[in-house]
Amino acid sequence: MTQELTSPSPAPQAPAPGRGPGWWRDAVIYQVYVRSFADSDGDGIGDLRGVRERLPYLRDLGVDAVWLTPFYASPQADGGYDVADYRAVDPLFGTLQDADDLIRTAHETGLRVIVDIVPNHTSDQHPWFQDPELARRRYVFRPGKGPHGELPPNDWESVFGGPAWTRTDRGDWYLHLFAPEQPDLDWDNPDVADEFAAILRFWLDLGVDGFRIDVAHGMVKAPGLPDIGHGEQAKLIGSQVLPFFDQDGVHAIHRSWRQLLNTYGGDRIGVAEAWAPNAERLALYVRPDELHQAFNFQFLNTRWHAAELRRVIDASLAATASVGAPTTWVLSNHDVVRHSTRLGGGLDRARAATLLMLALPGSAYLYQGEELGLPEVTDLPDEVRQDPAFFRGGRTPHPAGSGPGTGDDDEAVPDGRSGSSGQDGFRDGCRVPLPWSGEQPPYGFGPGGSWLPQPADWRTLTVQAQTGDTSSTLELYRAALALRRRLPGLGDGRMTWQPSPDGVLAFTRPGVLCTVNTLTQDREIPLPGSPLLASVPVTVNGGTAVLPGDSCTWWAI
Structure with a gap:
């Protein structure tokens, strides 16, 4: 399945366009959810050529870099976070040549490119897992409990709902902290570390400027895989150390990756998607010899309340300052309710939260569509949904309910694919394709339709409709990012x-x-x-x- 380039890019010998050495300390980075950004071929699914064609929009918005969600070869059981081949582009999104062209054009446009890497698990269609003998060496397999091994090895639960274990035809069980199609790798096997080092080098040689590390708090499990002792474990993620998340052993992996990144020119970075129970543990991921950034999900999960916001801002800045790292702020992404809906209070509150975030010290991430003021789509019909949490959870909402910050009593369930998602408890509502232009769907998303239906009332939210309107959310973002670049105090x-x-x-x-x-x-x-x-x-x-x-x-x- 591995694809070839007609003319591979050489590894850059100088920093890519951007803000110079240490660019990541105050960068504004824009997350592109590839399948929902722009469709170039009319199949209703966004692709790499679509992203490339829209790079001038991102340049003019005023961001410094683009983070691309997974576009690797995948059965798409979880939106591409189930990878079957880390060195190939899925035909849904284009070819490896398209990826190379996108990276080249982004650099020419003055934008850096960060790609996702998924090291906690692969697809069950990955060649390693398809080979029964290799699978049992490179993934987490255990015998079951009970007289005949008929019970799971422990009480761990998938963050999508249900047991975190599936029994094979041979009678043993494999671990999957997410969907059954996403078996967890065994990082105690050095073959796994060697393979991922080679994967990182492959994309660094192609010219990428860094990696957003999916489930960076995973990979290492507590010795003996101990029981937790109660259910609803997903609610505990981000509030306490669990035997399957935020184990101290993950830091050796990140240190080895930092050493690898340092061998490349251009200030390449690693970004942790890490859920930790407090700011101090999160700061461990960005010590001087580890990663460069870690998403501040505690900020994202804070209610719109002055005292609570100040408390989390102070704790975050103190923790990162103790290790000499910047704080990395975020309000929305592809796994949580859009903050225009999540915070309650509508668009005014979302706009205010954005200006607050962009005024804070450090770096900030924007999620595609927030600059348009897009709300969460809460009325998607069941037949169009694709979030595995919807099906795995028995089509009932996750404990996330409507997410944090709304003033209700429900707690968000964090993590990369945790279910802390749509206002109805799922994540499809924040992944509806972008509206670019026109009066009706698909609003310029592509020459065909869109893989998730867009609301009929989004015609006033398109890029075209908002451009030039000084009262629009898009122009507010453009003005804020321009000031942030111009004013040295920000x-x-x-x-x-x-x-x-x-x-x-x-x-x-x-x-x-x-x-x-x-x-x-x-x-x-x-x-x-x-x-x-x-x-x-x-x-x-x-x-x-x-x-x-x-x-x-x-x-x-």
Whole structure:
């Protein structure tokens, strides 16, 4: 299945276009969910050529890099996170030549490229798993319990629901912390480490600028695979160390990968998708000899509440500062409810949260479509759904309910493919293809339809409809990213909290004050300076400023 290039790219000898050495410390990185971004061939599924054609849009938006979700050869049991061949492009998305062309064009456009790597598990169609003898050496197999081995080896649960074990025809059981089609690799076998080092080199030689590491908190399991002792284990992810996640042994893997990345020019990076129970454990992933970034999911999971936001911001900055790393902020991705819906309060609150995030020290990730203010699609019919959590969970919502930050009592279930997803408990609602132009679906997504149906009322949310409208969410993002590039006080660096009324956050960056009103009612403050940018218009009355409810304003001071 491995594909060949007509003219492979040489490994770059100088940094790719971007913001120079240490570019990742304050970069804004845009996540492209490839199958939902842009379709070039009319099959209703986004592809690499579609991404390449839309790179000027991302350049003009003002981001520094693009993160591409998996486009590798895959049976697509879990949106491509079940990889059958890490060195081949799935025909759904194009060819290896298309990947090479995309990387070249991105660099010419001034954008870096980060690709997903999936080291915790493969597809059950991977050649290793298809060979019974190889499988039992390179994946986690165990005999069952009970008189005849008829019971699973332990009580671990899949984060998609149900047992984390499946019995084979030979009577033993294999571990899959996700879908049964995603068997967990056994990282105690050195063959696994050697293979992934070779896979990383393959893509680095092709010119990629880094890797987002899926389930970076996985790979290593506690010795003896001990029972947990109770059910609903997915609720515990991100709140405590579990025998299958956030084990200390994962850090040796990340250190070896950092050493590999350091042998390449161009400041290549590793980004951890890691769920840890607190900021201090998350910071372990970005120690000087490990990875460069780790997504701050505790920030993502925080309610829209001034005191709680300040608490998580302080904890995050303190933890990363202790290891000399930047904090990496994120509000939305392909696994969680879009923050325009998740936070409650509608688009105004989402716009305010974005300006808050972009004013904080460090790097930030944007998820495709958030710059358009897209809401979660909550009314998809059952027959179009593809999230394995929907089928694995018996077509009942995951414990995530409507996700964090909505003021309800349900807790989000974290992790890369955990089910902390759509407002109805699944993830298809945040993966609906982008609207680019036109008055009706597929809104310029491609010459055909779209693999998930788009709402009929999205015509006002298209890129075309919002471009040039200074009140639109798209133009707000463009203005914010332009200011972030222009003002040296934003990005990486220091911040200082300032006195503020209850419900309001205020902090300074060099030359800039950020105020955030998390209440629904207006708040009046002494006029701090000249407004640079506001999520909704602010009113200035002489020496005072009126901050609207659910708003964020940047002030020049």
